[in-house]
Amino acid sequence: MVQVVFEKVSKAYGDTVAIPGLDLVIESGEFVSLLGPSGCGKSTTLRMLAGLEQPSSGSIRIGDRDVVNLAPAARDIAMVFQSYALYPHMTVAENICYPLKKRGVAKADRAIKLAEVAALLQLEPLLARKPGQLSGGQQQRVALGRALVREPSVFLLDEPLSNLDASLRAHMRAELIELHRRLGKTMVYVTHDQLEAMTMSSRIAVMRAGELQQFAPPDEIYNRPANVFVAGFIGTPAMALADGSLADGGGHLVVHVGPLAVALPYAAAARPDAVTVGIRPEDVLVGEGPWQAQVRLVEPTGYETIVALDAGGLALTARVPGSNALRVGETVAFDLRRERIHLFDKSDGRRWEPAGR
Ligand SMILES: Nc1ncnc2c1ncn2[C@@H]1O[C@H](COP(=O)(O)OP(=O)(O)OP(=O)(O)O)[C@@H](O)[C@H]1O
Ligand SMILES: [Mg+2]
DSSP, X not given: OOOEEEEEEEEEETTEEEEEEEEEEEOTTOEEEEEOSTTSSHHHHHHHHHTSSOOSEEEEEETTEEOTTSXXXXXXXXXXXXXXXXXXXXXXXXXXXXXXXHTTOOHHHHHHHHHHHHHHTTOGGGTTSOGGGSOHHHHHHHHHHHHHTTOOSEEEEESTTTTSOHHHHHHHHHHHHHHHHHHOOEEEEEESOHHHHHHHOSEEEEEETTEEEEXXXXXXXXXXXXXXXXXXXXXXXXXXXXXXXXXXXXXXXXXXXXXXXXXXXXXXXXXXXXXXXXXXXXXXXXXXXXXXXXXXXXXXOSSEEXXXXXXXXXXEEEEEESSOOOOTTOEEEEEEOGGGOEEEETTTOBBOOOTTO
16 A cells, blocks of 8 residues: 655756645545646656656655655656657567566566556557557557556556547546556546546646645535636636625625625625635526526537626626527526535635535
């Protein structure tokens, strides 16, 4: 059982501070995604764990060992990169077995390991081919196979699916989930694709400018984003965010946002005055309700239609089922799922909920 711990880990490149100070505990057997916009420090974090970068300060533990001063080969990890880096002159079988050969594993034992991994990744028919004769997804499986034969305690994957087309990505996503389920090994997965992070992870670490914003299971990240950044970053189409204020409506809380006064189904004794109000597209109910908005944009996607609305200066996005007959410029009535409105304290951007909710 192998836990991964970052403790006060920082990393600067010259004057550029990539990671100011990271504390993160990844439990044994977890599938954790590091998610965030380009340049937020995902790869740097993974590369420090792999031993490809030296932290400027802090400690990193894999299991019960502090690995900061250990060479990559001594860390009991295997890493899969975005570019598969297969050896072009070697066959698939030779590529997969290479780490074992380098380690001096006997030929007969290599063959046993190869057969196991090839069966797991369905690579048997491809073993005699060279990488140039494989599709992107097949090459990706070979790269995974090469990591698997080493039987590391921790797998590190840096955007391993980003070179694949959409359908192959979906397929490999499912395969990775299954692989993790079967192996039960700790996996740390870097991606800027929130769908990958949401579908595969036990927990997601959302990063921004080298700082951890929230570390929680996917449903919590989605349903209870810890701050305005996470709220706006997670979810497609994005949550509408607008300035608002809170008032007491006599036993329940009232949110004032744009021209709307929305009575919430709960009360609060103490509350911030100024808030950022977040409303997800699926919580805007078009058709009936106490408010009116003008349709600004209609985007049919097939099974649903994304509609941009202007409610007296308040910009909202709604998802409407099916191909809808809404027209740009028309006025529609709408309601909100009031219990699902997100509130963030304007002074620090953090999620705010009344005590006991
Ligand atoms: N070798 C380097 N020298 C100088 N700065 C670097 C180096 N590597 C990374 N950085 C900087 O550190 C920060 C974090 O980079 P990192 O590669 O970890 O981001 P990332 O989250 O993986 O981004 P992406 O999604 O684009 O891969 C960035 O500002 C980047 O420019
Ligand atoms: Mg990166």
